[in-house]
Amino acid sequence: MASMVSSVVRPNALLLAGIGLSAGVLSGLFGVGGGIVMVPAMVLLAGMTQQRASASSLAAIVPIAAVGALIFGGADSVDLPAAAILIVGSLIGVQIGARLMARVGDERLRIGFAMLMIAIAVTMLVT
Numbered sequence: 092m093a094s095m096v097s098s099v100v101r102p103n104a105l106l107l108a109g110i111g112l113s114a115g116v117l118s119g120l121f122g123v124g125g126g127i128v129m130v131p132a133m134v135l136l137a138g139m140t141q142q143r144a145s146a147s148s149l150a151a152i153v154p155i156a157a158v159g160a161l162i163f164g165g166a167d168s169v170d171l172p173a174a175a176i177l178i179v180g181s182l183i184g185v186q187i188g189a190r191l192m193a194r195v196g197d198e199r200l201r202i203g204f205a206m207l208m209i210a211i212a213v214t215m216l217v218t
Contacts, residue, residue, distance in 0.1 A: 102137030110136065111151065118155050119162070125152035130204065141201040142192055149185070 110132040118124030125148045133144035163169050192200060 100138045106137055115155055118159055141197045
């Protein structure tokens with residue numbers, strides 16, 4: 092029986108640690124990091140597919156967000172009612188998004204992601 096060769100890209104651990112460090116700093120500083128930093132870095136620098144990078148980012152963001160919430164919560168900077176409402180909406184939305192991701196090709200997903208980033212950047216510059 093022939094062994095199956097995996098076509099999954101296994102990025103360099105040090106590169107991934109650097110991407111995580113950058114995302115962590117930006118998460119703590121600006122409240123961003125998962126999608127805005129990790130996903131493009133994993134696609135462009137680590138050679139991952141858009142889908143795999145997005146899914147990996149979601150898995151990594153859980154402990155990042157938990158630590159940030161604890162630190163900011165200790166400083167009384169978290170609006171708990173707003174956070175609770177965001178959690179409910181996000182838990183529903185991520186299920187929809189994850190199911191849609193499986194139906195969208197990697198190139199279309201990458202283009203859509205880039206368009207979202209541009210729209211956010213332009214909106215923030217204008218307002």
